[in-house]
Amino acid sequence: MPVSADRLPETAAPPPGLVVVGRYDQPEGYGVTRPRGAGSWLFTWTTGGRGRLRQGAAEARAGRGDLVVLAPGVRHEYAVQPGAGGWQFWWVHCQARPSWAPWLRPYGTGDGLFAVTPTPAALHERIAAAFGRMLADARWTGSGSPPATAPEDRVAVAHGTVARELALSALEEIVLLTAAAARPAAPPPGIDARVLRAAELIAADPGAPHTVRSLADSVALSPSRFAHLFTRQHGRSPMRALREARLGHAARLLESTDLSVDRVAAASGFASPFHFNRVFRERFGVPPGAYRAGGPMVEP
Known part of the structure; x- marks a missing residue:
């Protein structure tokens, strides 16, 4: 079920300032192509199966525990990797905070694609919880308490200022955890x-x-x-x-x-x-x- 998002600006490029988050469980044959890219950043975190993401001339294969990030404005496509049977993943469209750039830069593969991998399994539960919190916080109206949880088959759009900042804070936690742990610095020469x-x-x-x-x-x-x-x-x-x-x-x-x-x-x-x-x-x-x-x- 390949989809072209070229004619779907509301899907391909959420308006600046919005945070859109969801979780997909897609079967073999699913794919999205955006010939003009997106107007926002796209973050994907794979929880099961395998996906294939392309941005310009760069490509990444995503398995469980891989964070793959696509910068805006470059043709991209992503799909279930052939033969994988399916792909389960969280996704977020948003305007990335400038402070995230130094954390993502070491994982750049070209054309605005960043493959932050591999993330240690010990962090997967915490990262999944941060995505779940993002999905819930995006629905908060600013009165009462934020929702404790949200159904994972929902797509949430954070309209309010507080909801957006809470959602971005959860995503920042994910970026920091994955970027810090995925590629530990090599010890200095002579140090065990x-x-x-x-x-x-x-x-x-x-x-x-x-x-x-x-x-x-x-x-x-x-x-x-x-x-x-x-x-x-x-x-x-x-x-x-x-x-x-x-x-x-x-x-x-x-x-x-x-x-x-x-x-x-x-x-x-x-x-x-x-x-x-x-x-x-x-x-x-x-x-x-x-x-x-x-x-x-x-x-x-």
């Missing part, structure tokens, strides 16, 4: 990817109850092997790196919040305020209260 991952866990949440064993478990290494690799590659032990990260986190909290020193200590992973005061003074040259009042004596 498992050690890099542990360092990222420390930096992301220094106040968490990390231990050598918990960090080693997170990267599938024995504690002794992990500690050896980490110390060799970072020049300090995992626990020393953790203490430095916690002190840096505490310094930022002192600079940017009015939390009490005891609460800063607890939020930074220090069980004892006395111990926190002592190691903070050793690191920065002044106790936490004086640091807050006058700034650091020693650069972090």
Whole structure:
């Protein structure tokens, strides 16, 4: 059932400012061709089956967990991939926020087609929930509470300002999650990817109850092997790196919040305020209260 949208401007190019979202379950033979492209961006997220998307001379095959994005103004077509039996996918027509461009750019394949793939399976549930929330929020009138859910066989058009911004915020979450996770940065030369991952866990949440064993478990290494690799590659032990990260986190909290020193200590992973005061003074040259009042004596 191929369709040409060239004569359907309301389908091919939703008016600027609108957000149109839906979920399709299409059988073999389904396809859409837009000879003039669309006036809006098209985002597709495949949940099952397989699709084939073309934009100008660029082409992408979409399987489960693939986000494929088509920029406006270029001839495009998309269809169920022959032999796949069907294609299940979420789709959104909208004007993309300019801030999304740096996240999508690394996945560009030419002619305004961006294939953000592969997205780890661990994120699929959260991304699907964001699409469902978008479908519900697009129907909100601005009074009462937004709908908790919406039937997935519906197509929603976000007319109101608040509904549009809520829908775009959900789509922004999807763009960030997929673009950040689909193509992890390669570790620097000489750095073990498992050690890099542990360092990222420390930096992301220094106040968490990390231990050598918990960090080693997170990267599938024995504690002794992990500690050896980490110390060799970072020049300090995992626990020393953790203490430095916690002190840096505490310094930022002192600079940017009015939390009490005891609460800063607890939020930074220090069980004892006395111990926190002592190691903070050793690191920065002044106790936490004086640091807050006058700034650091020693650069972090």
